[in-house]
């Protein structure tokens with residue numbers, strides 16, 4: 332494990348959320364947000380309505396900016412996000428998850444909680460100087476974000492589809508006389 336469990340969970344969720352904005356957008360219906368909420372085992376308030384979905388959709392651009400920022404620029408964004416949300420870190424334990432950090436009230440809007448969780452995760456990334464774990468997909472036509480949590484830092488593509496497409500292209504290039 333590169334980061335603490337809650338940091339990795341928050342980063343995986345943030346990257347998935349940001350990448351959902353790529354073509355085709357996969358966060359256009361409230362039930363898609365509900366499935367995302369369940370898949371990432373969020374707790375706390377989840378309205379499940381169009382207004383909440385719109386807030387989450389609007390958040391994706393900000394999160395993308397944060398995830399692709401240079402280290403020092405990311406520091407400013409993280410500090411702003413935490414201050415604006417009035418984040419107060421606290422240790423919590425719920426369900427089968429051992430002690431981990433939450434920095435918002437469970438009743439705060441989902442978009443605010445995802446913002447703060449992502450910012451808190453970036454605190455870890457920045458402190459550990461592990462910014463190189465985040466990059467943009469090596470596929471020329473894809474803007475997806477890659478989160479590389481592998482031991483040997485080998486992940487270059489945002490998805491299996493992008494990885495396969497490029498493997499096929501490389502194979503064809505090698506076969507050219």
Ligand SMILES: [Zn+2]
Nearest residue numbers: 425428431433
């Ligand atoms: Zn939790």
Ligand SMILES: [Zn+2]
Nearest residue numbers: 468473489493
């Ligand atoms: Zn990609």
